Amino acid sequence: xxxxxLYGKGGIGKSTTAANLSAALAGEKLDILQIGCDPKHDxxxxxxxxxxxxxxxxxxxxxxxxxxxxxxxxxxxxxxVRCVEAGGPEPGIGCxxxxxxxxxxxxxxxxALKGDVIVYDVLGDVVCGGxxxxxxxxxxxxxxxxxxxxxxxxxxANNIAKAIxxxxxxxxxxxxxxxxxxxxxxxxxxxxxxxxxxxRINSRxxxxxxxxxxVQIAELQKQTVVEYAPESGQAAVYQELARTVYxxxxxxIPTPLEMDELESFALEFVQV
Amino acid sequence: MNSNPSPSNSSRFEGxxxxxxxxxxxxxxxxxxxxxxxxxxTHHNFSLLHATHLANDRLEVPRLLSTRLTENxxxxxGEDALEETVAQALSLSPAAVFVLSTCIxxxxxxxxxxxxxxxxxxxxxxxxxxxxxxxxxxxxxMNALSSVASLAGPADEKTLSANLIGEKNLEYGxxxxxxxxxxxxxxxxxxxxxxFVRGIETQDIRRLGxxxxxxxxxxxxxxxxxxxxxxxxxPYVDSFPAGLSGTCRFLEEVGRIxxxxxxxxxxxxxxxxxxxxxxxxxxxxxxxxxxxxxxMLRGDPGAEAxxxxxxxxxxxxxDPDGAAIPLPxxxxxxxxxxxxxxxxxxxxxxxxxxx
Numbered sequence: 114x115x116x117x118x119l120y121g122k123g124g125i126g127k128s129t130t131a132a133n134l135s136a137a138l139a140g141e142k143l144d145i146l147q148i149g150c151d152p153k154h155d156x157x158x159x160x161x162x163x164x165x166x167x168x169x170x171x172x173x174x175x176x177x178x179x180x181x182x183x184x185x186x187x188x189x190x191x192x193x194v195r196c197v198e199a200g201g202p203e204p205g206i207g208c209x210x211x212x213x214x215x216x217x218x219x220x221x222x223x224x225a226l227k228g229d230v231i232v233y234d235v236l237g238d239v240v241c242g243g244x245x246x247x248x249x250x251x252x253x254x255x256x257x258x259x260x261x262x263x264x265x266x267x268x269x270a271n272n273i274a275k276a277i278x279x280x281x282x283x284x285x286x287x288x289x290x291x292x293x294x295x296x297x298x299x300x301x302x303x304x305x306x307x308x309x310x311x312x313r314i315n316s317r318x319x320x321x322x323x324x325x326x327x328v329q330i331a332e333l334q335k336q337t338v339v340e341y342a343p344e345s346g347q348a349a350v351y352q353e354l355a356r357t358v359y360x361x362x363x364x365x366i367p368t369p370l371e372m373d374e375l376e377s378f379a380l381e382f383v384q385v
Numbered sequence: 386m387n388s389n390p391s392p393s394n395s396s397r398f399e400g401x402x403x404x405x406x407x408x409x410x411x412x413x414x415x416x417x418x419x420x421x422x423x424x425x426x427t428h429h430n431f432s433l434l435h436a437t438h439l440a441n442d443r444l445e446v447p448r449l450l451s452t453r454l455t456e457n458x459x460x461x462x463g464e465d466a467l468e469e470t471v472a473q474a475l476s477l478s479p480a481a482v483f484v485l486s487t488c489i490x491x492x493x494x495x496x497x498x499x500x501x502x503x504x505x506x507x508x509x510x511x512x513x514x515x516x517x518x519x520x521x522x523x524x525x526x527m528n529a530l531s532s533v534a535s536l537a538g539p540a541d542e543k544t545l546s547a548n549l550i551g552e553k554n555l556e557y558g559x560x561x562x563x564x565x566x567x568x569x570x571x572x573x574x575x576x577x578x579x580x581f582v583r584g585i586e587t588q589d590i591r592r593l594g595x596x597x598x599x600x601x602x603x604x605x606x607x608x609x610x611x612x613x614x615x616x617x618x619x620p621y622v623d624s625f626p627a628g629l630s631g632t633c634r635f636l637e638e639v640g641r642i643x644x645x646x647x648x649x650x651x652x653x654x655x656x657x658x659x660x661x662x663x664x665x666x667x668x669x670x671x672x673x674x675x676x677x678x679x680x681m682l683r684g685d686p687g688a689e690a691x692x693x694x695x696x697x698x699x700x701x702x703x704d705p706d707g708a709a710i711p712l713p714x715x716x717x718x719x720x721x722x723x724x725x726x727x728x729x730x731x732x733x734x735x736x737x738x739x740x
Contacts, residue, residue: 174461206462208493215456 116231117291117358118247121259122269123237126296128156129328129337130259130354131234135160136339137348137355139192143229146187147194150216150247152201152209156234160190163335168200169216178215183223191340195228209236210243217246226252230359237269239276248280248288255291255364257319260310262295262303264379267310271375274314274367281366289364292319294354299324306382313378315368319361320354323347402516404430405525406485408554409533410512411447412582413590415480419450421467421497422487427451437555450474454489463495471500471509480587481536482509483529491515508536508587523605526551530609533582537593540617545643546578548596550613550621551606554583556715558722565719566600566625569632572650573640598622598642603715627716628691629658629698629723658720662698665727669700671734672707678714685716695723708737 119127119134128149135147149156154168166188172181190196199216201209220226233247247253256277260270270293280288293311295318297303308318331341338347370378403420407430410418420427427449434447450473452458452466467484474482486497491513501511512532514525530551547570552559567577578596579589594617601610601623610621620642626635633651640647675692685691689712696703710730717726 170460173457177457202461206464206494208459208462211456211493212460215460 114227114229114231115255115359116233116253117255117257118233118235118253119257119259119294120235120239120270120273121237121296122266125237125259125261125266125269126322127237127259128234129159129332130294130296130322130351131156131232132159133337133339133348133351134355134358135194135230135232136191136337137351138230138232138359139194140339140352141355141359143359144227145192145194145230145232146226146228147196147232147234148220148247149196149198149234150213150244151199151234151236152204152212154198154200157188157190157194157196157198159332159335159337160194160196161188162190164188166196166198168198169219170200170202170212173215173219178219181219181223183225186220186223187225191337197225208243210241210246213243213246217252239273245276245280248277250283250285250287254287255289255358255361257291257358258293258316259296260293260307261298262300262306263298264383267307267379268375270310271314271369274316274369278367278369290314290316290367291358291361291364292317294319295321297322297324302382309382310378313368313370313374315365317363319357320350322350322354400522400525402518402520402522402525402528403485403487403514404433405520405522405527406512406514406529407434407447407449407525408522409526409529409551409582410483410485411449412554412584413481413483413533413587414584415586416483417448417450417474417477417479417481418483418485419452419467419470419474420485420487421452421463421470421490421495422454423489424451424453426487427453434555441555441557441559448477448479459489459493462493463490464500467495467497467500471505475505475507479507481507483512483532484509485512485514488515488517491518510535527606527609530582530606531612533590534593534613534616536587536590537617538591540594540619542595543597543619544578544595545574546576546596547598547600547639548579548581548593548619549577549583549602550581550599551602551609552580552583553602553715558718558725559583561721561725562625562718565721568721569626569636569654569719570639572636572653573643573645573647575639575643575645593617594619598639600625600639625718627685627687627718627722628694629720630694631687631691632658632719632723635719654720658723661720661724662727664724665699665731668727668731668734670702671738672702672704673710673730673734674703674705674707675712676709678711682714685712685714688712688714688716691716691723695727699727708734 119131121127135145139145169186188196201212258270260266295307304321311318325347327342327347331338438445452470454463498511501509510532512529599619599621604623622638626632636650637647
C-alpha cells in the first residue's frame with residue numbers, strides 16, 4: 114500500500130489535483146482511498162459528483178464515536194474511489210487539529226485505512242501538530258508539495274518542507290518528500306522557477322500542470338477533469354501524474370530555505 | 386504561597402494557578418465554583434481542598450462543579466458545556482458563580498468571559514486560571530481576589546476598620562494568625578471589617594470598600610493591594626507582621642494610615658513581648674544553629690532575621706554545633722506566632738541536650 118499526502122498553500126488547487134490524481138489512479142485498476150483533512154470538507158466533492166458526504170467529525174458529534182461503522186464514513190465516488198472527509202468544528206471554535214487526530218484514530222479502529230493507494234489531501238497550512246498527523250509514522254510516507262510560481266505559494270511550500278524535515282528527524286519516521294507539483298497560474302517562467310525551487314530544497318519537479326479552462330468547466334459540472342473530459346490534454350496530464358506518483362521511488366529529505374535565501378531566490382527569478 | 390508549613394509539602398514548588406484560585410473562591414460559602422475543563426482538574430482540586438480542610442479540622446465539602454470536557458468538547462469547543470454547567474450551578478441557587486478556566490480551554494480559545502457576561506440575575510464571574518500561561522499558585526490567588534473584588538459595592542465612607550486580604554486558606558495556622566491580627570488591631574481600637582476571602586458570604590463582599598486599611602497576608606500580594614487601592618481607595622499594609630520589632634512596626638504603620646497615635650499600643654505590645662519571652666528563660670544561653678527547612682526548599686525570605694532577633698532577645702548563642710533549628714516557612718505571624726515558634730525551639734534544644 115502506498116500512502117501519499119498533498120500539501121500546499123490554501124486555494125492552490127490541492128483538492129482539484131488530489132481528486133484528479135485519485136480518479137486517474139483508479140483508472141489503472143487500483144483501489145484508492147482519498148481522505149480530505151480540512152474542516153471545509155470539499156476535497157472529495159468532485160469525485161462524489163457534488164454530494165457533500167457526512168464528515169467523520171459530524172458523525173462523532175451527532176452519534177458519539179462508538180456507534181459509527183465504516184459504511185457511515187466511507188463513500189464510493191467516481192471509478193469506485195473511496196472518499197472520506199474528516200470535517201471539523203464550526204469555524205472559530207474548538208480545535209480542528211485535534212479533530213484530525215480523532216478522525217485518524219477512528220479510521221484506524223474501523224480498519225478503514227487500506228487499499229492500493231491512500232491519498233491524504235490536507236489543509237493548506239500545517240498550523241499545528243494535528244495537521245501534521247498524516248506525516249506521522251504509519252501514514253503518508255511520501256509528501257507532495259503543490260505550488261504555483263507565485264511567491265506566497267512557494268513560501269507556503271517551503272514552510273511545509275520545514276515540517277517534513279522536522280518530522281523526518283524522528284527515530285521511526287518514514288515521512289519523505291516525494292516531489293513538487295507545479296499547478297500553474299500561467300506566470301512567465303513559472304515552470305523554471307518551481308523547478309529551481311524544488312532543486313534548492315533537495316527535491317524535484319515531478320509534474321507541471323498547465324492552467325486550463327476545462328478544470329473550471331468540469332468543476333461546474335461537479336466532476337473531475339478525468340471524468341468530464343477524458344480525452345482532453347488536461348486529463349492526460351493527470352494520468353501522467355498518476356503514473357509518475359505511483360511509480361515514484363525517488364524521495365528525499367528536504368532542505369528548506371531560510372527566509373533570506375527565499376528572498377534572494379525571489380529576486381533572481383522575478384522580473385521587476 | 387503555600388498551603389502547609391510542612392517541609393515535605395510539594396505545593397511550595399510553585400503549584401497550579403487553578404488550585405490557588407480555588408483556595409479563594411471556595412471561601413465564598415454561598416457561591417459555586419465551576420471549573421471549565423476535564424473532570425480530572427476538578428477531582429484533583431476537590432481532593433486537595435477536602436483533605437487539607439480535614440487536616441485543619443474543618444469538615445467542609447467545597448462546592449465545585451466541572452464541565453467535564455472530553456475530546457469532543459475540545460474538538461468542537463467547550464462553550465456549550467460551560468453554558469450547561471453554569472445553568473446547573475444556578476439551579477443550586479448560589480449567590481454567585483465563579484467560573485475558572487483550565488489549560489486546555491485557554492488553548493482552544495473558549496471565550497469564558499463572554500459566556501459569563503450574559504445576564505442571569507446572579508453574578509457569574511470569570512477567573513482566569515490556566516496554569517500553562519506561566520502562573521503559579523499565587524497567581525491564581527491574586528486573579529481570584531481581583532475577580533471576587535468585582536462584587537464590592539461602591540467605595541462608601543470608610544469606617545475605622547481593616548480588611549484581611551489573601552489569608553493563606555490552606556495553611557495550618559490561618560485562624561491563629563487571624564486572631565493575632567485581631568488582637569493587635571484591637572490595641573489601636575480597629576475592628577476587622579472583612580476577611581477577604583475567608584468563610585464569607587457573597588453579600589459580605591459589598592462592604593469590601595468600607596475599611597480604612599487593607600492588610601495583605603504577604604508582600605507578594607502587593608499587586609492586589611494596588612488594585613484594591615485603585616478601585617476602592619483603600620491604602621494597604623503589605624504584610625502580616627513578623628518578628629518582635631516587625632510586630633511593633635506593623636502597629637505603627639496601621640496607626641499612621643488610620644490617623645491613630647500608636648505610641649501607647651507599641652509600648653503595651655513591647656511589654657507583652659517581654660512577658661512572652663520571659664517564659665522561655667529556661668533555654669537562655671543555649672546553642673542553636675539555623676538551617677534551611679529542607680535541602681530542596683528555601684525558608685521565608687525574612688525568616689533568618691526574625692530568628693536571629695529572637696535568639697538575641699533570649700541570649701541564645703548561634704553556633705554551627707548548636708541545636709538545629711529549621712527556618713520557618715511561612716514566617717510566624719505577630720507575637721503569638723513567635724511564641725509558638727519558640728515552643729518548637731525549646732523541644733529541639735531539649736532533644737539536643739539529651740543527645
